[in-house]
Amino acid sequence: MISTAIVMAIAIYLVFIYSPIEVEMGVIQKVFYFHVALAWTSFLAFFIVFISSIQYLRTESRKWDITAYTSAEIGVLFTGLTLVLGSIWAETTWGVWWTWDPRLTTTLVMFIIYIGYLTLRKSIETQKKGRLSAVYGVIAFISVPLTYLSIEIWETLHPTVIRGGEISMDTSMFITMIVSVIAFTLLYITLMKIRIRIEKNKDRINQIKKQDRKY
Amino acid sequence: MRIYLSKTLVLVYKDLLVEMKTKEMLTTMLAFSTMVIIILNFALPSYSVSEFKEIFPGLLWITFVFAGILGLNQSFAFERESNSIKGVLQTPIDWSAIYLGKTISNYIIILSVELLTLLVFIALFNLTWIIEYLPKIVLVILVGTFGFISVGTLLSAITSSSRLQTMILPVLLFPVILPILVGSVEATQLAITGGGDYIPWIQLLIAYAVIFFTASILTFNYVMGE
Numbered sequence: 001m002i003s004t005a006i007v008m009a010i011a012i013y014l015v016f017i018y019s020p021i022e023v024e025m026g027v028i029q030k031v032f033y034f035h036v037a038l039a040w041t042s043f044l045a046f047f048i049v050f051i052s053s054i055q056y057l058r059t060e061s062r063k064w065d066i067t068a069y070t071s072a073e074i075g076v077l078f079t080g081l082t083l084v085l086g087s088i089w090a091e092t093t094w095g096v097w098w099t100w101d102p103r104l105t106t107t108l109v110m111f112i113i114y115i116g117y118l119t120l121r122k123s124i125e126t127q128k129k130g131r132l133s134a135v136y137g138v139i140a141f142i143s144v145p146l147t148y149l150s151i152e153i154w155e156t157l158h159p160t161v162i163r164g165g166e167i168s169m170d171t172s173m174f175i176t177m178i179v180s181v182i183a184f185t186l187l188y189i190t191l192m193k194i195r196i197r198i199e200k201n202k203d204r205i206n207q208i209k210k211q212d213r214k215y
Numbered sequence: 216m217r218i219y220l221s222k223t224l225v226l227v228y229k230d231l232l233v234e235m236k237t238k239e240m241l242t243t244m245l246a247f248s249t250m251v252i253i254i255l256n257f258a259l260p261s262y263s264v265s266e267f268k269e270i271f272p273g274l275l276w277i278t279f280v281f282a283g284i285l286g287l288n289q290s291f292a293f294e295r296e297s298n299s300i301k302g303v304l305q306t307p308i309d310w311s312a313i314y315l316g317k318t319i320s321n322y323i324i325i326l327s328v329e330l331l332t333l334l335v336f337i338a339l340f341n342l343t344w345i346i347e348y349l350p351k352i353v354l355v356i357l358v359g360t361f362g363f364i365s366v367g368t369l370l371s372a373i374t375s376s377s378r379l380q381t382m383i384l385p386v387l388l389f390p391v392i393l394p395i396l397v398g399s400v401e402a403t404q405l406a407i408t409g410g411g412d413y414i415p416w417i418q419l420l421i422a423y424a425v426i427f428f429t430a431s432i433l434t435f436n437y438v439m440g441e
Contacts, residue, residue, distance in 0.1 A: 136387065150394035150419070
């Protein structure tokens with residue numbers, strides 16, 4: 001937890017003080033570091049949902065159910081922030097808040113898919129809750145690359161930093177980006193730890209309540 | 216394998232028999248899609264044939280998925296209401312056969328609705344120019360609908376346990392089937408405008424259908440059972 005705070009502080013320093021102000025876009029370009037970091041972390045989060053869902057279906061262990069659920073929550077939060085920051089960036093650079101670019105569209109679709117996942121979980125009250133949401137967790141993740149593939153055929157406006165192994169970016173900016181990606185990945189891990197602990201405590205409280213009722 | 220298939224076909228026969236007796240799904244979906252077409256007529260500005268060719272594929276597939284979702288919502292309702300799903304589950308057969316049976320019966324019913332909807336479209340919008348493209352369009356419908364129904368049947372089984380039931384199915388299904396929708400609209404567009412080869416899109420649709428079908432059949436056992 002402390003290491004996350006330290007790396008996050010370094011990242012913030014690099015973003016706001018160390019890295020130069022971009023000539024064309026100006027200060028608004030700094031949004032990019034957080035935007036990329038959040039986008040990467042939400043992909044990671046949804047990948048974890050996928051893996052944990054498969055593991056839950058195999059083992060039926062509550063641990064994996066909690067991991068899948070909490071990761072989806074954080075993923076939805078991070079994707080939401082990615083979209084908002086991206087919009088702010090787009091407004092100054094492209095002059096519009098939103099455009100139906102493949103990258104943007106697939107991210108929005110992914111956001112809706114996992115909101116669906118969370119809603120589904122909330123709306124099932126039986127024992128099958130974990131299993132049903134795990135099945136959806138698997139199907140949902142399969143659909144993400146497919147959706148990207150199907151609409152990527154159209155030209156993308158979205159800038160790509162690394163193309164064909166070459167980095168089209170200033171070194172100091174690249175360092176800043178990498179550090180902020182690491183910082184957000186650590187933040188994700190820390191948030192996961194806290195959320196999992198909360199869920200486990202909830203389970204324990206419920207168990208104690210049940211035992212209490214017996215006497 | 217033969218026993219598996221014959222049992223699957225019994226399930227399909229049962230579903231179709233129920234539908235033939237009640238005709239609930241067929242008439243409701245068809246009435247709905249006709250109503251959508253009527254609303255489209257009022258919502259659209261006046262257009263030339265070439266303009267209509269541009270928007271027609273989109274309109275067609277929107278009507279299909281909206282009508283289809285009504286059918287998918289009902290697909291496990293009959294079993295749920297009469298509690299006969301327990302009986303089906305107790306038959307000595309792998310549960311994936313239930314999925315397969317439901318998918319086939321949904322496919323047949325929804326496909327019939329779609330083809331009838333296409334006829335209504337042609338009649339009400341006077342689409343005489345479309346006749347020569349009909350075989351191509353039907354091919355796109357056959358392939359696109361299968362992908363949509365295969366994952367739709369699985370999700371409909373999932374949502375039948377949900378408190379929100381009919382409300383949540385579109386929210387889960389539409390984002391997942393977006394690739395199929397994009398592919399179907401593009402393929403239909405290319406088929407009627409002749410602006411390019413539509414076969415690559417058909418291949419893509421088949422690939423999607425196979426992926427979704429395989430994933431669904433592998434996970435269906437977890438959806439059933441207590």
